[in-house]
Amino acid sequence: MKPRSCRLLAGFLLFTSLSGSAAFGEETLVYAGYGGTYQDAVRKAVLEPLAKEMGITIREETISSLADVKVxxxxxxxxxxxxxxxxxxxxxxxxxNLWMPLDYSVIKTDGIDPSVVKKDWIAGLTNWSTVMAYNTKKFGDNPPKSWADFFDVKKFPGTRAMWNNPYHNIEIALLADGVTADKLYPLDLDRAFKKLAELKPHITVWYTSGGQATQLLTDGEIELMPFWNGRVSKVIEDGAPVGMTFNQGILAFDCTVVPRGAKNPALAMRVLNRLLAPDLQAAIPKFIPYGPVNSNAFANNLISPELAARLPSSPENLKLQVLVDDAWWGDLKNAEKVQELWTKLVQE
Known part of the structure; x- marks a missing residue:
């Protein structure tokens, strides 16, 4: 499910053992992920091989929200x-103060963007992007190429949808209105919502889940929409007449933590180091098309050029996109104000 910034999944404390019954004295680590197809990919690509490599048991847990972790x-x-x-x-x-300080004498950060290397958290296992998806039958050889095109209903007429959430959509509106990537933050909410109000009459569906949006694209009910690159790739793989562009994609990271009071912190540091290493980073996109957070995963043919072309963090795609400023979104005052304005926009 994407974006993972809003994945609220039921079934807290759903466990799976990756190496069968733990042998006597064998170390055990519990990895909490998002569930669904993403966690299936992580399991196959890295957790199962790593359990064998390190001779440990890795159990999986599906988290539901930060509130559950906090409790x-x-x-x-x-x-x-x-x-x-x-x-x-x-x-x-x-x-x-929910996270333990990370041990960077164990966790190597070469190839990881310094902006997502913090005292008590680090980049998640993958990154993802909100990209523009479009119906290839509708737009043929002249598809929309920018968010300005998405907002241009005369030049590119067609059914449109947007995620019913301000995250990334504020950046999209400002880029469509001519704001350059280097001037996006702090976000100009007045300007963004004025632009969104212009488009609102042309939005057929405000989708609320990845599954709903996938069906809209697959069925051809929606011909143009911002959507999450992994989901769009899956729709394309399944044969739907859909294309996408990484141009002006909104690139986002998740993050990884060791909760304060974790039972096996030393093992967690060693496992985290391996999960962020280039070889395992390169393995995940073979199962799901999200990008490695370690840029060294693109070196030494660890990822084929064909696969790299589909990933948001490949060198070629990376330079086309905008990195979301999560520090801005993480400011409670900003988050509350933007949500209030978004609710008003959608409901009026």
């Missing part, structure tokens, strides 16, 4: 040793 940490007994979170939750959790 466990404040009770002094978190069930997980490593957890993936969205960056906003990492920022909030850091402010609430």
């Amino acid at each position: 466990q940490v404040e009770a002094g007994s978190p069930s997980m040793d490593i957890s993936e979170q969205n960056v906003n939750d990492c920022l909030t959790g850091s402010q609430q």
